[in-house]
Amino acid sequence: MNQTNTSERTIFQTVLRILLGAFLAFAGTGHLTWHRTEFLAQVPTWLPIDADLVVLLSGVVEISLGLSLIFLRNKQVQVGWVVALFFVLIFPGNISQYMNGISAFGLDTDRARLIRLFFQPVLVLWALWSCGSWQNFRAKSKN
Structure with a gap:
């Protein structure tokens, strides 16, 4: 598949x-407004940066990635890889929330927090598949 061919x-x-783009833009908006405290619960305590700054910056990144998924049609292969990388980079926050037993977003049991961890790879695959990134990689590796 050609990188720029969305057809x-x-x-x-x-x-x-x-849908993934809308989800990311909505979540990013939540970082900056009504869910800011909830997102603070996911910032690992070992991170040497102010947690509130992390929440704000990651919100801006999420909004940007969401809008990129929706509007950058000719760059979807690249956007898919960047979004997948973003989901990998924020995964330590989810692990931290589980390991420290922090309740947020209705995840108030260890079981609920553990189950959530299994959804992060789904988000990675969703980004790669919906943008044609994985298909592009496989096609290039065959050549």
Whole structure:
């Protein structure tokens, strides 16, 4: 698949890409406004940066990535890789929330926090598949 050719992606991929973009933009807005305290619970205590700054910056990044998923149609392969990397980079926050037993977003049991950890790889795969990033990688590796 050509990196800039979006016509080879299915309608289902496009819908899921836009849905992921809307989810990220909405979550990023939450970082900056009504869910700021909840997101603070996910910042690992060992991170040597002010937790509130991390929440604000990650919110800006999430909004940018969400809008990129929706509007940068000719760069979707690259955007998919960046979004997948973002999900990998924020995973330590989810692990920290589980390991420290911190309740946020209704995750008030160890079981709920553990189950949530299994959804992070789903988000990575969602980004790579819906943007055609994985298909592009496989096609290039065959050549």
